Amino acid sequence: MVRTLAMFTDTSLCIGCRACQVACKQWNELGLEVPEWTGGYQNHAHFTDKTYRLVRFIEEPGGKPNGDLAWLLMSDVCKHCAEAGCLDACPTGAIYRTEYGTVNINQDVCNGCRYCVSSCPFGVVSFNESTGTAKKCTFCNDRIHNGLGPACAKACPTESIQFGFRDELVGKAAKRVEKLKAMGFKDAQLYGADAKGFLGGLNAFFLLLAKPSTYDLPDNPRLPQRNVMVDSLLSIGSALVVGLGVLLSFRERGKGGPHA
Amino acid sequence: MPKPPHWELMIVWYFFLGGIAGGAYFTAAIADNFGGARDRGVARAGYLLSLPLVAVCGLLLIADLGVPTRFLNMMRTLKVWDPMSIGAWIVGVFGLFTFVSSALSLSSSPSHAALRRKIGLVGIFFGFFLASYTGVLLSNSAMPFSAGEGWGKLKHADRYSMLVELLLLAALIAALGAAARPLVSGHFATLFWGGLIGLGLLLPLALDLLGTRARALGALAAALVLIGGFVLRYVVLMSVQA
Ligand code: SF4
Ligand code: SF4
Numbered sequence: 001m002v003r004t005l006a007m008f009t010d011t012s013l014c015i016g017c018r019a020c021q022v023a024c025k026q027w028n029e030l031g032l033e034v035p036e037w038t039g040g041y042q043n044h045a046h047f048t049d050k051t052y053r054l055v056r057f058i059e060e061p062g063g064k065p066n067g068d069l070a071w072l073l074m075s076d077v078c079k080h081c082a083e084a085g086c087l088d089a090c091p092t093g094a095i096y097r098t099e100y101g102t103v104n105i106n107q108d109v110c111n112g113c114r115y116c117v118s119s120c121p122f123g124v125v126s127f128n129e130s131t132g133t134a135k136k137c138t139f140c141n142d143r144i145h146n147g148l149g150p151a152c153a154k155a156c157p158t159e160s161i162q163f164g165f166r167d168e169l170v171g172k173a174a175k176r177v178e179k180l181k182a183m184g185f186k187d188a189q190l191y192g193a194d195a196k197g198f199l200g201g202l203n204a205f206f207l208l209l210a211k212p213s214t215y216d217l218p219d220n221p222r223l224p225q226r227n228v229m230v231d232s233l234l235s236i237g238s239a240l241v242v243g244l245g246v247l248l249s250f251r252e253r254g255k256g257g258p259h260a
Numbered sequence: 261m262p263k264p265p266h267w268e269l270m271i272v273w274y275f276f277l278g279g280i281a282g283g284a285y286f287t288a289a290i291a292d293n294f295g296g297a298r299d300r301g302v303a304r305a306g307y308l309l310s311l312p313l314v315a316v317c318g319l320l321l322i323a324d325l326g327v328p329t330r331f332l333n334m335m336r337t338l339k340v341w342d343p344m345s346i347g348a349w350i351v352g353v354f355g356l357f358t359f360v361s362s363a364l365s366l367s368s369s370p371s372h373a374a375l376r377r378k379i380g381l382v383g384i385f386f387g388f389f390l391a392s393y394t395g396v397l398l399s400n401s402a403m404p405f406s407a408g409e410g411w412g413k414l415k416h417a418d419r420y421s422m423l424v425e426l427l428l429l430a431a432l433i434a435a436l437g438a439a440a441r442p443l444v445s446g447h448f449a450t451l452f453w454g455g456l457i458g459l460g461l462l463l464p465l466a467l468d469l470l471g472t473r474a475r476a477l478g479a480l481a482a483a484l485v486l487i488g489g490f491v492l493r494y495v496v497l498m499s500v501q502a
Contacts, residue, residue, distance in 0.1 A: 046261065085402055091345035092333040111333045112326015114265035115344040118401035123263040132326030216261060224402045228341050232396055239388045247290055 004101035005144060006166035007077065007153060007204040008173050011215075012180055012188070013160035014073040016041065016055055021075070023155035024053040027140065049128035052137040053077050053152045060214055065184060074206070074215050075161060077152070078103070078124045078137035079192060082200030085224045086136075089119035094134075101166070101203050102139035110134050121199070121221035139204075166203060173207055185209055191217060199223065262402035264501030267324070274320040275394045275493040278351075280486070281313035282391030285358060289380030289387075304365045307380075310387070311358040317390075318351050343397035350389050357383035398497070456488050464488070 030050040038045045042057040056074045063070025080102045087095045094109035110133040116125045125136045140150035153163035170193050180188035187210050192202030198221050212219050288306025291299040322331045334348035364376035464485045
């Protein structure tokens with residue numbers, strides 16, 4: 001594998017202009033959508049099959065140090081998890097990891113079973129009715145294979161979205177958190193930067209100004225496949241009990257034993 | 261926030277028919293191997309019932325895909341830890357078993373019968389798998405409903421399994437805790453308590469315990485259990501995604 005690429009989204013720099021969201025739509029030719037009334041500036045409420053980059057507008061009463069309303073902005077995207085629930089779930093092998101460490105869906109292989117949709121801990125994958133396939137951020141696969149950065153990072157006017165090698169970006173991000181803390185943002189924290197943390201680290205990681213749940217992010221996302229072993233054992237156990245019951249009732253009825 | 265996959269009525273039917281197919285084969289194979297001469301008919305009926313049911317299951321699964329013509333892509337990989345991948349394979353493999361067992365059950369030769377019994381014992385495994393992996397599948401998603409497997413069970417008009425089912429449902433609700441709320445007191449509560457627990461379990465159990473000498477009562481109990489099985493799958497699948 002080549003050196004892992006990453007996107008670092010520093011939410012403290014986001015001004016909510018949505019240049020990233022528009023650039024993503026244009027480059028990936030995602031098409032029109034009917035806007036949604038979400039009660040605020042955010043559109044849409046969640047990722048869709050035509051919205052891979054989504055700027056979240058979050059109003060948090062009392063979120064500022066002086067008790068005022070905090071207006072938090074965050075440009076959200078597929079996390080390209082090192083241990084990706086969607087990839088593990090896909091039964092066709094349509095979801096694959098590129099040599100850069102990103103996670104992509106091969107549109108020619110996906111058959112639209114939708115298991116990945118329910119297996120992403122962040123609700124990123126969306127089903128497209130017209131193609132019948134699953135859609136999500138590709139990390140601009142075509143661009144990164146031609147020496148360009150992702151369209152969203154390119155368009156961002158404040159460098160809130162940065163693109164580069166993962167190890168370098170993590171270093172930068174750590175320094176940035178220290179600086180913000182010194183400035184009084186006591187809840188400033190990195191989300192997904194730690195490769196030893198949840199999901200093996202996220203290749204699109206974030207700097208947040210409040211706890212993850214404020215941004216609609218799980219505090220400690222886990223691989224959905226974690227239950228397979230226990231569940232399978234439980235179901236084998238119930239098989240034995242039911243099997244025994246059926247066996248007993250046939251024994252009773254058969255009386256003289258097998259094939260009497 | 262995790263997203264629901266929008267698996268709807270077609271998948272409810274698939275879970276339901278898959279459960280019956282697995283259960284029918286399971287019962288047939290046990291009756292075939294351990295039952296007496298009187299149980300031959302049960303065995304044959306079970307085998308012959310499971311074949312068309314699995315076929316319908318396969319068609320339902322394919323029809324529910326976004327691109328049905330690509331259903332063979334499921335056969336590109338086999339992921340042993342992935343319930344969706346295993347499930348697709350199981351439908352195919354179990355389908356083969358039901359086909360062979362059904363064909364053999366039409367023959368009266370003793371050597372065919374011996375072969376059929378052996379095949380049945382292996383097929384049981386796949387049948388049970390088909391009937392129960394769906395529970396593992398549902399609990400292994402990012403949706404907030406991740407309790408242990410407890411509902412993907414077989415449907416027999418049999419008091420042992422009804423008792424086991426009541427116990428498992430109680431365990432399921434206890435294990436789910438707050439996550440069970442949409443099931444037991446939400447939008448689906450009436451269906452859950454009335455349709456599943458009342459009509460689908462308690463009533464047939466009572467009929468069964470009272471004695472099913474009367475054939476009509478026995479048939480009623482069996483039909484009620486089947487309805488309960490359908491309701492169970494419906495409320496579980498829909499409330500997970502609500
Ligand atoms: S964020 Fe979701 S869609 Fe993206 S790689 Fe992780 S599990 Fe897959
Ligand atoms: S919908 Fe497509 S990409 Fe998603 S799990 Fe199914 S086959 Fe894989």
